[in-house]
Structure formats: structure tokens, C-alpha cells
Amino acid sequence: MSMLKKAATVVSIPSVRQALLRSNPVVANALLAKRAYNSKGGVEMTVRDALNAALEEEMISDEKVYLMGEEVGQYNGAYKVSKGLLDKFGPKRVIDTPITEMGFAGLAVGSAFSGLRPVCEFMTWNFAMQAIDQIVNSAAKTHYMSGGNVDCPITFRGPNGAAAGVAAQHSQCFAAWYGSVPGLKVVSPWNSEDAKGLLKAAIRDPNPVVVLENELMYGVSFPMSEAALSKDFVVEIGKAKIEKEGTDLTIVAHSRSVGFALEAAYQLEKAGVCKAEVINLRSIRPLDIDSIVKSVKKTNRLVTICAQVMESEAFDYLDAPVVRITGADIPTPYAQNLEGFAFPDTDVIARVVQRTLTKQIGK
Amino acid sequence: MLSSQKINLAKVAAKAFASPLSVRTFASSAAVARNFNIELHKDSFESYKCEVPSLEVSVSKDDLLHMYKSMVVMRRMEMASDGLYKAKLIRGFCHLCTGQEAVAVGMETALTAQDNIITAYRCHGFTYMRGGSITSILAELLGRRAGISGGNGIVGAQVPLGAGIAFAQKYLGQKAATFSLYGDGASNQGQVFEAYNMAKLWDLPAVFVCENNRYGMGTAANRSSANTSYFKRGDYIPGLKVNGMDVVAVRQAVAYAKEWAVSGKGPLLLEMETYRYGGHSMSDPGTTYRTREEIQHMRSNNDPITGLKQRIFELDAATEDELKAIDKAARAEVDQATEEAKASPEPDVSQLFTQIYQKSAGVPFLRGREPEETHYY
Numbered sequence: 001m002s003m004l005k006k007a008a009t010v011v012s013i014p015s016v017r018q019a020l021l022r023s024n025p026v027v028a029n030a031l032l033a034k035r036a037y038n039s040k041g042g043v044e045m046t047v048r049d050a051l052n053a054a055l056e057e058e059m060i061s062d063e064k065v066y067l068m069g070e071e072v073g074q075y076n077g078a079y080k081v082s083k084g085l086l087d088k089f090g091p092k093r094v095i096d097t098p099i100t101e102m103g104f105a106g107l108a109v110g111s112a113f114s115g116l117r118p119v120c121e122f123m124t125w126n127f128a129m130q131a132i133d134q135i136v137n138s139a140a141k142t143h144y145m146s147g148g149n150v151d152c153p154i155t156f157r158g159p160n161g162a163a164a165g166v167a168a169q170h171s172q173c174f175a176a177w178y179g180s181v182p183g184l185k186v187v188s189p190w191n192s193e194d195a196k197g198l199l200k201a202a203i204r205d206p207n208p209v210v211v212l213e214n215e216l217m218y219g220v221s222f223p224m225s226e227a228a229l230s231k232d233f234v235v236e237i238g239k240a241k242i243e244k245e246g247t248d249l250t251i252v253a254h255s256r257s258v259g260f261a262l263e264a265a266y267q268l269e270k271a272g273v274c275k276a277e278v279i280n281l282r283s284i285r286p287l288d289i290d291s292i293v294k295s296v297k298k299t300n301r302l303v304t305i306c307a308q309v310m311e312s313e314a315f316d317y318l319d320a321p322v323v324r325i326t327g328a329d330i331p332t333p334y335a336q337n338l339e340g341f342a343f344p345d346t347d348v349i350a351r352v353v354q355r356t357l358t359k360q361i362g363k
Numbered sequence: 364m365l366s367s368q369k370i371n372l373a374k375v376a377a378k379a380f381a382s383p384l385s386v387r388t389f390a391s392s393a394a395v396a397r398n399f400n401i402e403l404h405k406d407s408f409e410s411y412k413c414e415v416p417s418l419e420v421s422v423s424k425d426d427l428l429h430m431y432k433s434m435v436v437m438r439r440m441e442m443a444s445d446g447l448y449k450a451k452l453i454r455g456f457c458h459l460c461t462g463q464e465a466v467a468v469g470m471e472t473a474l475t476a477q478d479n480i481i482t483a484y485r486c487h488g489f490t491y492m493r494g495g496s497i498t499s500i501l502a503e504l505l506g507r508r509a510g511i512s513g514g515n516g517i518v519g520a521q522v523p524l525g526a527g528i529a530f531a532q533k534y535l536g537q538k539a540a541t542f543s544l545y546g547d548g549a550s551n552q553g554q555v556f557e558a559y560n561m562a563k564l565w566d567l568p569a570v571f572v573c574e575n576n577r578y579g580m581g582t583a584a585n586r587s588s589a590n591t592s593y594f595k596r597g598d599y600i601p602g603l604k605v606n607g608m609d610v611v612a613v614r615q616a617v618a619y620a621k622e623w624a625v626s627g628k629g630p631l632l633l634e635m636e637t638y639r640y641g642g643h644s645m646s647d648p649g650t651t652y653r654t655r656e657e658i659q660h661m662r663s664n665n666d667p668i669t670g671l672k673q674r675i676f677e678l679d680a681a682t683e684d685e686l687k688a689i690d691k692a693a694r695a696e697v698d699q700a701t702e703e704a705k706a707s708p709e710p711d712v713s714q715l716f717t718q719i720y721q722k723s724a725g726v727p728f729l730r731g732r733e734p735e736e737t738h739y740y
Contacts, residue, residue: 074652075581098551098587099518099579127517130552165454165506169516329730330719335506336454337709344732352733 043229048218050192051081051157054199055119057231059089062117065203066093068108069121069158070101078123079159079218105131105156109138109208112154117203122158125174125212132177139208140183155202160188160212161255162332162343171332171339175254178210179284185237186284188212190258191222194282197235205237212284214256240288242295246277249353250295252304254281257325257344264349274357301356303349320359323352398423399678407612411594413601413631416619420611424680430472430610431675432689434464434668437488439697440497444487444504448645452705453504456516458485462640465667466574467492469613470542473621477539479532481525483515483549485574485639497700502707509707519545519552522571526558529569529624540568540624542617548579550593559597559630566629570620571597573634574607580643581652594634607635608665611674638665716740 045053059065066089071078073086073096086094097104101122108118122128128135139152161173178186185207189195195213202209227233243258244265253261258280265276277295281288289308296302296314302322309315309322325344333339401420408415441459448457460467467488470480482489490500495511503510515521525543532539545555550573562569573593577584584591594602601623605616616633623631638661642649649658675681716738720726728739 071581074586078580096582096586098582099548100551100553102553103551130517130520130554163455166456167516170456323733325733326730328715328732328736330716333710333715334455335710335714337506337712338715341712341715341731341736348732355735 043224044221045192045196045224046219046221047189047192047195047213048079048081050196050222050224051199051213051218052083052085054196054203055082055085056088058117058119058200058203059085059093061231062203064115065117065119066095067119067121068095068097068104070097070099070123070127072096072121077121079215081213081218082121101127101130102134105134106138109134109142109152109154112139112152112208113142113150115151115153117153117155119155119157119203122156124163124170124215125158125160126170126172128156128158128174135178135184135208135210136181140181143207144183151206152208153206154208155199155205155211156208157199157202157211157213159215159218161214162327162339163215165334165336165339166332167334168331173212173255173327174210175212175284178212179287181285183208184285185209186212187237187282188254188284189282190217190253190255190280191220192224193222193228193233194235194241194280196224196228197233198237198282201234201237204234209237212255217256235282238283238286238288240282240291241280242277242291243280244276244278246275246299248274248299249276249301249303249357250279250292250299251276251349251353252279252281252292252302254284257349260344260346261349263346264353267346267350268353273354276353303352303356319361320356321361323356325349325352399427399680401611401674401678403609403612403615404606407606407609408616409594409604411592411602411604411632413603413623415603416615420615422611422614426472427671427675427678427680428685428689430468430614431668431671431686432693433468433471433492434610434671435690435693436497436696437464437467437491438668439693440491440500440700441487443501443697443701445641445645447501447505447701447705454506456484457504457645458643459641459645460485460488460639462661462666463574463576463607463637464488465610465613465671466544466572466607466635466637469607469610470572470617472610473614473617474542475539477537478621479525479528479539479541480544481515481521481528481541482544483518483521483546485546486514489544497697498703498707501701501704505704505707506709507704507707508710509704519549519555521545522549522552522555523558523561525571526562526567526569529562529567529630530565532568533565538625540570540621542570542572542620544572544574546579547573547575547577547584547591547593548582548587550596551579551587559600559632562630563597563600566627568624569630570617570624571600571630571632573632574637575634576637576639578639578643578652581647583652592634594632597630597632600630600632602632602634604634604636607637608667608670610667610671 067082072082073094076083105120108120111118135156139154142150142152162171175188178184187198189198199211202211243262251261261278265278268274268276277299279295292309293312293314297317300317300319303325325348328342332342398421401422403418403420438461441461444457444459447453471492480489487500499509499511522543522545525541529541575593579587590596594604603616606612620631620633640658672686716729728737730737
């Protein structure tokens with residue numbers, strides 16, 4: 001599997017875009033998507049289109065790849081990620097299921113045991129809770145329990161994490177859940193290149209892979225390198241990406257938070273506070289602990305989601321306690337003002353970074 | 364949580380509906396005692412392993428006007444929700460029940476406060492009928508302090524929950540039933556069948572009500588279900604298909620089902636044939652998987668409000684002016700509630716960490732987004 005290293009383009013999301021996205025994602029996505037097509041030079045692509053391209057390319061290259069899920073066909077996908085695929089590949093390979101997650105997830109896993117490469121879409125990862133036994137006990141463990149005789153090359157995908165205004169049962173992150181299951185790989189793309197490269201890698205992977213997309217990112221456009229536009233482009237699962245180099249502190253993030261982390265880092269750098277390094281995890285499991293350790297040895301400070309650093313040699317290099325920035329430990333509230341306090345944003349990251357810079361272990 | 368909410372609401376509702384004077388404005392003293400005998404259309408019901416309910420129904424003028432008013436208010440309320448959503452005041456998901464009013468209204472008029480209803484997210488009408496005020500429903504959709512909590516967001520998950528509420532009724536020796544509502548889409552969830560089995564095995568006073576509005580989101584029933592006779596899908600559980608666009612037929616069927624369930628015969632399936640005029644939710648235009656002609660046809664020929672209005676005129680139960688007065692009052696009531704809901708403030712930020720555990724649970728703190736945001740109780 002070739003890992004195409006692309007030119008080190010650092011993508012910064014203009015703060016306007018972020019602000020707009022936070023205040024009104026639906027409108028923002030529409031506006032931003034429109035803007036992207038009007039931009040001059042360079043190819044921009046929404047995360048949605050990048051995922052769609054990944055699906056199409058993999059379905060063209062391998063007859064055994066098929067897409068199954070609720071509303072993926074005639075409706076063109078609840079979030080339009082599978083738009084046009086039914087027309088291109090027909091109902092044999094783009095299959096509308098009943099609302100029966102446990103059933104179709106199990107069926108898809110069974111077909112993977114027999115050599116097919118299903119892409120099993122959950123309308124959102126919240127609904128995959130209905131099917132979690134098939135993901136954890138059937139997909140993740142059968143290779144092990146069959147003594148290595150049975151493979152399960154399945155991709156489970158759909159939107160994950162906090163969305164906007166959809167409250168407790170529809171706004172939660174499953175990265176830690178699936179990230180703790182041996183036998184699964186778990187990826188969490190941020191931008192369009194991540195989305196395309198990681199989904200393609202997931203489909204080609206001989207193991208079950210959980211792809212945690214983010215609804216609020218679907219309509220956001222990002223530049224695509226020439227390499228990323230190629231049908232051979234994949235992003236290696238298990239490798240993090242340094243989105244911004246820095247010397248004073250390391251921020252580790254995944255999915256939508258990468259944008260917030262970059263924004264906080266650029267703000268602080270502009271204000272002369274610090275040069276923060278931002279690592280986009282891309283993969284939750286396997287976790288690229290080497291990249292994090294390497295970065296911490298350089299910066300000596302870490303703001304993250306990741307406690308595994310504590311058992312590595314990076315511990316000796318820490319000048320300040322590691323701080324985790326997470327979703328608040330609560331079900332997601334519906335009321336807009338409360339929802340705003342439930343998930344990290346640029347301000348929280350900037351605040352914690354500044355505080356961490358002032359701390360010194362042992363003093 | 365919803366169930367207890369509903370139970371509490373039902374108590375409120377009992378007070379509200381205990382008096383037959385809820386439409387007293389329009390009930391002239393001379394007409395109070397008069398009942399109308401209605402002969403329901405012969406195709407109102409179709410049964411599976413049970414007798415059909417009687418087509419002869421006796422209703423009072425008060426009943427008719429109460430049903431009419433409830434449906435009109437419900438539709439107005441959903442129109443208000445639609446407007447608030449389009450004005451970007453309601454966020455996230457919003458599922459309207461426009462077109463399906465007869466189900467919630469017919470059901471409630473056949474039940475008591477001891478009976479329970481559980482449904483999923485197309486719940487505004489049921490919440491209103493169970494006693495939730497219009498203001499509280501709209502304020503909830505707006506995420507405001509005056510809101511009434513409740514709702515289930517996971518398709519089909521409410522059905523075993525409903526069986527559990529019925530289980531508790533039997534356990535506690537209550538002579539009441541629990542009605543679990545789900546759609547034609549949700550009917551294919553495995554847990555629905557698991558709930559059927561246990562309900563029959565233990566003869567629970569559980570009535571499973573499929574609101575068949577023909578489409579699970581964008582998927583037509585025949586593309587999701589190998590057997591679209593939803594009232595027959597209980598196999599060993601008798602069932603009844605009901606014209607869900609006729610509020611009186613719904614009332615009659617639900618009264619029959621309640622009697623069935625509390626008499627110890629165990630569960631029953633009801634299929635309410637109904638139709639939603641709008642999309643599945645606000646993001647769905649509702650016209651990509653069905654024709655505009657189909658929607659227009661249903662509106663013109665099967666509308667539950669128009670249908671009841673015709674029946675009222677045929678029975679000479681009320682004048683056009685009386686109904687117009689109800690329409691006008693409903694509009695004013697919803698308009699006022701909309702303003703009240705909009706005026707209600709957002710919840711206090713101190714609410715962020717509340718109601719996650721019982722106060723007495725002994726959970727001393729919960730973490731916020733970063734260590735310094737930790738909340739200590």
C-alpha cells in the first residue's frame with residue numbers, strides 16, 4: 001500500500017469560517033461550499049465529496065466493494081455522502097436497508113467473512129449502538145477466534161461526535177469506545193485529504209475499520225493536493241500528521257478539533273505567546289504514539305486527549321502536567337447556550353495552552 | 364424517563380380532560396346530553412386473528428368538538444414549529460406530525476390517565492394530547508427554560524421500553540395498558556420482535572401501534588418490509604388495521620385494544636394507516652421519493668381534519684360558524700404560545716451539570732472540557 005507523501009501544505013482555516021461554522025453550521029456549510037467553488041487556483045473539495053470520491057474509486061477498482069446502509073441509495077445518503085453511487089453502480093452494490101442496524105451490520109460482517117468488502121454505513125454512529133455487538137464481538141474478534149482463518153475486511157463508517165443542536169442521543173463521540181477494542185482499527189479524519197485517504201485505506205485494509213467522520217465537516221472545503229486527487233491516494237492508518245510545527249508545546253487533536261487547535265495555535269503565535277505544534281492524530285487505533293513522544297521530547301509540554309504518554313520516555317521530558325481537553329463529562333445538552341459549554345473550541349484550547357506554558361513541574 | 368414523564372403528563376391530562384366542559388364554550392346546554400350515532404365506513408378496520416370492533420359508534424357533540432379542536436391546534440402548532448425552524452430558532456432535528464393528527468387525538472380520547480403512551484421523535488402531538496402545553500412544547504423545541512423535556516431519538520428503542528412499562532402495570536396490578544408507537548420504518552428493528560415475543564409470553568397489557576405513514580424517512584414501506592401488513596407481523600399476536608385518518612375509527616380501535624389488553628388477553632397490534640404531509644424531518648423536502656400529486660391527493664381526499672369536519676356537518680352537530688370560531692381560537696392560542704415560548708429565556712448555564720445523576724447519587728463532581736471547568740456538586 002503506497003503512502004504518498006504530499007507537499008507540506010499547512011492548511012489554516014480562516015477564523016471567519018470557524019466562527020460561521022460554530023454559529024450556524026447549516027448556513028455556513030452552504031456558504032463555504034459555494035465559496036470554495038468560486039476560489040481561484042488549486043483544487044478544493046468538501047469532505048463530503050472527498051468521501052464520495054473514495055467510495056467511487058474503490059468501487060471501481062474492486063468489484064467486491066459494496067455499500068450498504070439506510071438511505072444510501074435512492075435517497076443519495078442522509079448526508080449525501082453516497083450521492084450518485086446508485087446510478088453509477090446499481091442496486092446490487094448500493095443497497096438500501098431497512099432500519100435494522102443489528103441485522104444489516106451482522107449481514108455485512110458475514111459477507112466480509114466470505115471475502116466481500118462491505119462498506120457498512122451507519123446514518124450516524126449513534127445508531128450503530130444498535131449494532132455494537134456485531135462490530136465488537138463479530139467483526140473485531142472473529143479473526144482471533146478462528147485462529148487467523150477468517151478475515152473480516154469490512155469498513156464501518158458514518159458521522160461521529162458532536163453535531164449541532166441534536167442533543168444527548170445524537171451528539172457523542174465513540175472514538176474512545178471503539179478505540180478500546182482489540183481487533184478494530186479506528187480512524188478519525190479531519191480534512192478532505194484525510195477523509196479520502198483514510199476511507200480508501202480502510203476499504204483496502206484486511207481488518208475491520210471504523211471510520212469516524214464528522215457531520216459538521218461534511219460541507220467544509222479544503223485544498224486537495226495533486227497526489228490526493230489521484231485514485232491511488234491513500235493515507236496510512238496508524239500515522240499521525242504534524243499539521244503545524246512548533247517548539248513550545250504540543251497540541252494533539254483529531255477530527256474537527258484539529259481545526260480549533262490550529263486556530264488556537266496560530267492565534268497564540270501571532271500574539272507572541274508561543275509556537276505550538278499541532279498533531280492531527282488521523283488514526284485512533286493504532287495510535288501513533290511515536291509521533292507524539294517525538295514531539296513532546298521537543299516541546300516538553302502537552303495538551304491532549306492521550307494519557308498513554310505517561311508510560312513512555314516522553315514522561316521524563318515533560319515540564320508541565322499533561323492536560324486533557326475533552327467534551328464535558330455530561331450528556332450533550334440541547335439548549336444552544338449549554339451546548340456551547342459541552343465541547344472544546346478554539347478559546348478553550350488557547351486558554352489551556354497559555355496556562356500550561358506557565359506551569360513548571362517541581363516548582 | 365419519557366415513560367415517567369408521560370405518566371406525570373397523563374395525570375395533568377386527566378385533570379384537564381376530566382371535565383366534559385373542555386369545549387364548554389361551544390356546547391349549548393340543550394345539546395350536552397345528546398349523542399350521535401355514527402356508522403363507520405366498512406373498510407375502517409381489518410383484523411388478524413381477532414374480531415373487528417363494532418362499526419357503530421356513539422359520540423357526543425363535546426367529543427366531536429374536542430377532537431376537532433385538538434387536531435386543529437396540533438396542526439397549527441406544527442405550522443408554528445415549521446416556521447420557527449425555518450427562522451433558525453429551532454435547531455437540530457424536527458419531525459412534524461402534520462397529516463397524522465387523528466392518531467394522537469383518537470388515541471387519547473379512548474384512554475385514561477392510567478394508560479401510558481410511549482413514542483419516539485414524532486411526538487409533538489402526543490405530548491400535547493397528554494397534557495403538555497403548547498408553550499412548553501414549543502419552548503422545548505427552542506431549547507428554552509419553559510420547555511418540557513422528553514422524547515426518544517433512537518428508532519425502535521421505545522418499543523421494548525413500552526413493553527417494560529406494560530410489564531410494570533401488570534406487576535403492580537394496574538388495570539391499564541401501555542401503547543408503544545413506532546413507524547413502518549422502525550417496525551423492522553429486531554428489538555420490536557423481541558418485545559412482541561416477551562409481551563405475548565408474559566401476556567403483558569401491551570398494545571403495539573404501528574403508525575404506517577408509508578415512508579421510513581425516504582424509503583417506501585415496500586422497500587423496507589417484506590410484509591407491509593404491519594398488523595399481521597406479530598404472528599402469534601392478533602392485530603387490527605385501522606383507518607388512521609379517521610379520528611373516530613382510531614378512537615374506536617384504541618378503546619377496543621385497551622379493553623383487550625386489560626382483560627388479560629395479552630398484547631395486540633394496531634396498524635394506523637396514516638400519512639405525513641411534510642418530509643421525514645425538516646432537512647427532507649419529502650418530494651424526492653414520492654410525487655407531489657400523491658401528497659396533494661392525500662390532503663384533498665384523506666385529511667383527518669377535513670374528514671371530521673364533514674362528519675360534524677353531516678351529523679348536524681355544529682355549524683360552520685362554530686368550527687370557524689374554533690379555528691380562530693386555535694390560531695390565537697398557538698400564536699400566543701409561540702410568543703411565550705420565544706420570550707422564555709435560555710436555561711441558566713448552571714444547568715449544564717444538573718440531572719445527570721440523582722442528587723443523592725453521591726457523585727461529588729463531573730469534569731468539564733478541561734480540569735478547571737470541573738463542576739463540584
